Amino acid sequence: MKRPQANPWIAQIPPYAPGLSKEQIARQHGIAAPIKMASNENPLGPSRLALKAIDTFKDHVHLYPDAAARELRQAAAxxxxxxxxxxxxxxxxxxxxxxxxxxxxxxxxKVVIPECTFSYYRIAALACGATVIRTPMDGTRIDASAIESAMTGEEHTKLIFLANPNNPTGTYLNREAIDRLIARIPASSILIIDEAYAAFARAADFASTSNLIATCPNIIVINTLSKSHGLAGLRVGFGLADRTIIDILGRVKPPFNLNLLAIKAGTAALSDTAFVQETLDLTWNGLDYLERECSRLGLACVPSQTNFILVHVGPAARRVYEELLQRGIITRYLDEPGLAEFLRISIGLPHENEALIANLENILPILR
Ligand SMILES: Cc1ncc(COP(=O)(O)O)c(C=O)c1O
Structure with a gap:
């Protein structure tokens, strides 16, 4: 029987694998209150100012939102x-x-994407029929020289994706490495620097590149309110770039891409500095705690500049992940080259971090 055919390149796209939800685990394992440490969400919940804005504007959702999201962009500026x-x-x-x-x-x-990074870059590029060139990692770090060779090589590369800090490794490239890459972008290529986790970076030599958009006509800096501002379920992200690029992106933007409550809540959240500070304090304390406790259990952690940590669990990593799931703790096992022995764990509330460690302490001796 004849069937409609999708573009032939669509079949190559690996389906995106989101973290398991609390509801799924509650249902499958009969656990009343699972702990989710799998999707790098904000354990404090949403920004309180965002919630207030949603309450104020919920009666307006019969109206189309501002297609240009002007007030949100003004606040983001x-x-x-x-x-x-x-x-x-x-x-x-x-x-x-x-x-x-x-x-x-x-x-x-051609699109350059490091081997071990946020999976949606590849999905979005393949959806356009592009050829993805994956650059090797330097262990768990992104290898800037491999990106440089790929983007300056004989084959012209149109886009280069770089998450800084990187998901799922939590590692970062320092200002010097980024400056060097930016200086070498071919004139007809664009380097996309995804700073979804930049708010969490503590390293003295980490630097955001959002201040470079005025002078670099071929970078796009990406950011989001999903993590630092607790709005993952509302969906608010930003692209920052030279006006020419913003004009081009505006031409493919769906007309009312942000809903009215996302615009109002996002605008309010951007002024909620107290909430962001509370988030950072909680995250950094949680990171320090998990690093310390993992080390006590004999597990090495990859130093993280994000709100999650990659823990080297060893060959039993998948079984540890499954044992944690059965006990109601959802972490992330990434079945990818180079990551088979790791779990990615999002920082939770103090009692959630403690529950994770207590459960690891019980599980590890059984599996060793
Ligand atoms: C590096 C990176 N970029 C972008 C995103 C997408 O974030 P959102 O679409 O929620 O803004 C994520 C989500 O986890 C991420 O890890």
Missing amino acids: GYFHCEPENIIAGNGSDEIIDMVCRAYLAPGD
């Missing part, structure tokens, strides 16, 4: 120290990644 004309808002930063690919990629174009 203050937050990222640039002009509203340098910002496009997305339904999560996933949508910014998608818009960049749709605007710039044609079938056969």
Whole structure:
């Protein structure tokens, strides 16, 4: 029987694998209150100012939102120290990644993506029929020289994706490495620097690149309110770039891509500095606690500049993940080259971090 055929390159796209939800685990394992440490969400919940804005504007949802999300972009301009004309808002930063690919990629174009990074870059590029060139990692760190060789090599590369800090490893490239990459971007290529986790970075030599968009015509900096501002379920992300790029992205943007409550709540959240500070304190204390306790249990952690930590559990990592699941603790096992012995664990509330460690302490001796 004849069936409609999708574009032939669509079949190559690996399905995106989200973290398991609390509801799934509660149902499957009969656990009343599972602990989710799998999707790098904010354990404090949403920004309180965002909640207030949702309450104030919930009666307005019969109206279309502002297609240009002007007030949100104005607030974001203050937050990222640039002009509203340098910002496009997305339904999560996933949508910014998608818009960049749709605007710039044609079938056969080359896209550089490190081997071990956020999986949606590859999905979005493959959806446009692009050819993905994966650059090798330097252990759990992104190898900047491998990116440089790929983007300056003989084959023209249209887009280069770099998560800084990186998901799922939590590692980062320092200012010097980023500056060197930016200086070498070919004139007809774009380097996308995804700073979804930049708010959490504590390393003295980490530097955000959002201040470089005024002077670099071929970078796009991505950010999101999903993590530091606790709005993952509402979907608010940003692309920051030179006005010419923002104009191009605006042409492929769905008309009302951000819903009215996302615009109002996102605008309010951007002024909630107390909430962000509370989030950072909680995250950094949690990271320090987990590093210390993992080390006591003989597990090495990859130093993290994010709100999650990659823990080297060893060959039994998948079984440890499954044992944790049965006990109601959802972590992330990433079945990818180089990561088979690791679990990625999002920082939780103090009692959640403690429950994780107590359960690891019980599970590890059984599996060793
Ligand atoms: C590096 C990175 N970029 C972008 C995203 C997408 O975030 P959102 O679409 O929620 O803004 C994520 C989500 O986990 C991420 O890890």
